[in-house]
Amino acid sequence: MLKFLSPNIGKVSFLIAILAWLALLFVDITRIFGMMNQIESGVVPEVSYILQVVFFIMVYIFYNYSITKNEKNEFLNLIWRGASTGLLALGISLLIRGFYGILGDSRLALDPLLRNFFYHINFAMTSLFLISCTLLWKRLILYQKTKKVVQQWQAFEILLLISMFFVFFNQNTLDYSFLFGLVFLNIFSISLAINLKWIPYLTFKEKWKSILFFSIILISSSYLFFQVLSYSDADQIPVNLTDNLLLIGLFAFVFIYSLFSFLVTLFNLPTSSVFEQKLVEAINFQRLSQSIKPGENENQVLDILIDSSMSASYADGGWLETSNKEGKLTLIQERFIDKKNLGQVKELIADSKALQHNNTYRKEEESKVFQVKINHNLYKSALVAPLLVNQELIGRLVLVKEVKDGFNKEMLNIISTFVGQACISVENYRLLNDAIKNERYKEELKIAQRVQESLLPDKLHHDESFEISAFSAAADEVGGDYYETKQLDDHTFVLIIGDVSGKGTSAAFNMSQMKGVFHSLVQTHSNPKDFMILANNALSECLEKNHFITTAYYLINTDSKKITYSRAGHCPTLYYNHRKQETYYLSIDGMGLGILRNKLYEKYVHEKTFQFGSGDVLVLITDGIVEAKDGNGVEFGYERLKTVVDENKNLNSKEIQDTIIQEVYKFIGKNRIADDDYSLMVVKFK
């Protein structure tokens, strides 16, 4: 319902206002006809008063609506609206006066009907001007809303409303009650007129314009006021509409506020540049803090920095240097200063700095903005501001002036604030970039992790004569441990465990190479010694020169119950011999793959064969297990592992494996992070 009505408020109120005005005119014309024809028309003045009140209220509603609707209300626009309405009212009034001047003493000039018509036009224009100005001033007064000002304004509006109806008591005659009301309204107007907080926001040019507009308003309102005064003595007017308390009160209010604004704006002119400067600084500050977005260059912020600093300090020239990793400064921005002068000033600053350092040099002074006197033929003072990010010098801003001691304390302050903000922006930018980069690395590591997990076998080959279980944990996202099984025929199985030198991603890559080598060789050269020699050949070609791989390789024949094995630099395998009731490490010489990358390697590869029996246990490990350290840096070690296996040899393979892992974790302590990869493969013969 409301929604339906609201767009029409402007039109409806405007229409009613026109109708009320026409009615006023009609009522008066009726009266004049009555007077002329000596007939009592019987229309009491109250009818006119009521129509007048309706007219005022409708005009008020119309302007209130149209000013609020117009969102783009800048101060200057508002004042111009007031001034233009004033000009219009003034122009029409002057036209009417000119018209009567032309008519001279003709009959038409004395015609009461015409005179009354023009009176009504003047009345309407004056009312429009005053009410529109009042509502415009309302916007200005309430620009910075506080509770107090809002309440004051509401009280003023109520007063105006009361004064509108005052006409019913005094019939628009000048008496004491009228004067009392007027004085009261005037005092209120003055107290409201001190709300001029919008003026400083005008620029210098806008201030000049507003002074012009205010003078127009002052002239129009004065002229219209005197015109109204002249009407109160005129006798052709049957009902005086203009000696209304509201109109006179509004005259006072509009005039007082315009006068105050005019004077204050005038006196604000000389200092307006300071306020403008502060506003520019605030905007620059905001630009500095928002300037860098990801993907953009940090030079952009430095660009804004030097421009803002130059304008804040009225510097005659300046430049900006950034330092690279070695601390060498390179010039990236220069303003209004040529290369030759720049070099000279640079040396002078360096000299004066050296002098300072000799006297009282303190580290913290290095990070402050400071001013130096320089003895240059053009520039007399310089300001040096170091740019620090994380206490690290990233650059230097230098501003120069042609006068001595050209930089005051405020300038030093504002420039250090600018520099601080710029540095924070640069730092944020760098952090953000790092975060994005890290995020990408994490993603890639996740992929590597998935790939590597797929490299470890999901199935361990075995037959009914032995059971097998395996475990692997990586210290980083990806590890360098490797184990695998392979069934060559019904009774032949191969077990391999390996450890790639180094950790992390590079180790994981080498591990995948090892897997490839294993699968290509094991088909044709399953014999441990042959396998090692060929694997060494292959890996020598593809491993980096400081990388190597250690492996232990077991060929198990479940038919002949024989194990043939070879060790390439890998940590020894633990064996429990059930028949002998003995636990020991299988000892055999061997050299890591990739250590010796030529024919000589063959000399260092060995192979052994032994018979296994029921109940025997084979524990293949990587060095992470024996090198696991507790809080005091003591290693888990071979002996401790041997004891654990010895005590649990009768369990099945999975249970033995779990016990070892538990013992290792218990040993290193709960809260410590594993710093190496652990892998383990346990075989139990039935």
Place this chain on the structure above:
Amino acid sequence: MLKIENIDQTDHMVLQLSGEIDASNSVDLDAAIQDMISRGAKKILVDGSQLEYISSAGLGVFMSYLEEFHEKDIQIVIYGLLEKVHQVFVILGLDKLITIKNNQQDALEAML
């Protein structure tokens, strides 16, 4: 933590290692050896008596120079290793390629 000290003697150079060598500081060891080679060392004595731990990355550094030592006829002897560190060299088989001695005296004699 790894501390590397380099002492030049009249006819040989001594590389003193103390602390732990792992993936993070193995590059320092690499740089130290590279430096000695570039200064024309012919006999390098590595004092490992203060060395508490060496990771596979550290072993990789020694390993990577074996060929260059051989080509340039540079002798390298490591001495004074703690038992557990020595074991690491032995398990990997590096003891077959690099001379490892118990003390400085033996090491100096091995060089001649």
